[in-house]
Amino acid sequence: MKKIHVIGGGLAGPEAALQAASLGCDVILSEMRPIRSTEAHQTSDFAELVCSNSLKSESENTAPWLLKQEMRRANSFLLQAADASAVPAGHALAVDRIEFSRRVADLIAANPKIEVRREEVTALDETDPDTITILASGPLTSSPLAAELQRLTGAEQLAFYDSISPIVDASTIDMDKVYFAARWDKGTADYINCPFTKEEYEAFLDALTTAEIVEAKSWEALPTNGVATPAPQTMNYFEGCLPIEETARRGRDTLRFGPMKPAGLTNPKTGRWPYAAVQLRQENLRADSYNLVGFQNHLKFGEQARVLRLIPGLEHATFLRYGQIHRNTYIHAPSLLTETLQLRAHPSILIAGQLSGVEGYTESIASGLLAGRYAAALASGHQPTPAPRITANGSLTHYITHADQKKFQPANITFDLLLPLEEDLRKKIRDKKECHRIQCERALTAWDQWLDSGPKLQ
Structure with a gap:
């Protein structure tokens, strides 16, 4: 054999x-x-x-x-x-x-x-x-x-660019501003939901779309004959995993129909859906960290800290890992x-x-x-x-x-x-x-x- x-x-x-x-x-x-x-x-x-x-x-x-x-x-x-x-x-x-x-x-x-x-x-x-x-x-x-x-x-x-979502320290989430819920009450209420008002969403969107992004690196270019070519001028993102800033640039409500969709997330404090919402998913068995669902991005780390702390409940968050973009070759x-x-x-x-x-x-x-x-x-x-x-x-x-x-x-x-x-x-x-x-x-x-x-x- x-x-x-x-x-x-x-x-x-x-x-x-x-x-x-x-x-x-x-x-x-x-x-x-x-x-x-x-x-x-x-x-x-x-x-x-x-x-x-x-x-x-x-x-x-x-x-x-x-x-x-x-x-x-x-x-x-x-x-x-x-x-x-x-x-x-x-x-x-x-x-x-x-x-x-x-x-x-x-x-x-x-x-x-x-x-x-x-x-x-x-x-x-x-x-x-x-x-x-x-x-x-x-x-x-x-x-x-x-x-x-x-x-x-x-x-x-061929190559496209994929993304990594940020992870937040659970102890730094303001639990008075968030709530546990599963969308449409399917399964158990395991997700932490950060609810936005219209005004909070608009402010977040403005900060996100004007934030400074990371410049493409030479390693992200497609290797040719064993040597990385010069960095690409534009990223060929995979449509199924777009960074949030790219999604936001496609329309003011695009995020509200994507990773920030509020539908089915009734806030027990108001009895209504929020205008928009960010969901946090448990990262490990100890439940001491959560990742921001669908929040992959290509912003500089300092910009991420500034923008992501505009999310209700994350104003004083400690991020254990920031979002990133990396080349995916196939x-x-x-x-x-x-x-x-x-x-x-x-x-x-x-x-x-x-x-x-x-x-x-x-x-x-x-x-x-x-x-x-x-x-x-x-x-x-x-x-x-x-x-x-x-x-x-x-x-x-x-x-x-x-x-x-x-x-x-x-x-x-x-x-x-x-x-x-x-x-x-x-x-x-x-x-x-x-x-x-x-x-x-x-x-x-x-x-x-x-x-x-x-x-x-x-």
Whole structure:
């Protein structure tokens, strides 16, 4: 049996390594931190969550729920760690970052089939007959490795810019000005809500849109031949994760229909919705810190302190981490990848995680789960069978490998990616929730059948 080399210790890499090892393969897991860090990571831990601590909705029959249900049925090791380190977050799955990383590290250390190497990989040998490679080096792939990928693919990489939300010390929140609530009373009231009057919102908006932003750095440019090019003049933001100042510039009410949406957040002190609201989500099990939901930004740290303290309840807040922007690099999957995540030109190399064109924590883990299973099949001399198109995992992979090549952008899991119901059934069932329930039911049935027909974890 061939050995499997996984490059990257973020989310996709550890999941891929654990999956492949549990299918009987010998795995080498390479991670360059702490020998070489990135501009966004703060630790050398496996599975460090750089942006938020949320793995999205756990509401039944939603697309994120379906993706996670499929992963749980496939024994996703990182979802096990996430479930075990969950913190209160209403109807979402959010985790204590440190506990989550610790549990992932323990799973890797306990598996005798996995050899961990703390090293920077700068070369890829596509001709090695004894090795299957899974490249899961993430959105901040180092310049030498990015140049190697360019050499192999013969195509220019693409890049967009992703963001990190601020974190506030819970003891510095003025609890007399805020209230606990879940939107529309779904789940438990785990979110702290900072309510705005119209006047407070307008003042906040004026300060936000005139605040000084951070200039783009040379490392944020796309590496070419191993060398970072000059800093970009404009940021190519991912539309699903815009910084708040960019959202605010698109209209005075844009934030009120986005991360500051007040709908469903009844203030118990007034019995009404506020004009706008900022939600704070618990960051860890100790509940001593909270992150500002959807408040990623690209402002200078001093400006962030000034602007964010205009939020009611945060006037004297201590920020444990400020928001940031970082480059996210991904390949042009529609032209380069097969449905089993193999490079078309070099099938012994698989691409997983955000580098493949999926967006989001859960999606990255799911990509690693599939890559680990596909690599295990290849290592044993078999051609892997793609996840069924009707499933959430299959639909996500189908999107990145079949998207319009001229308009390709990374994607989160949504029902738009799944196969729709037959037209006559859609006409018969008008209720969208019922349609989604049927889609989920069909997906899980097909997923179980696919799992039953494939190799079993040891």
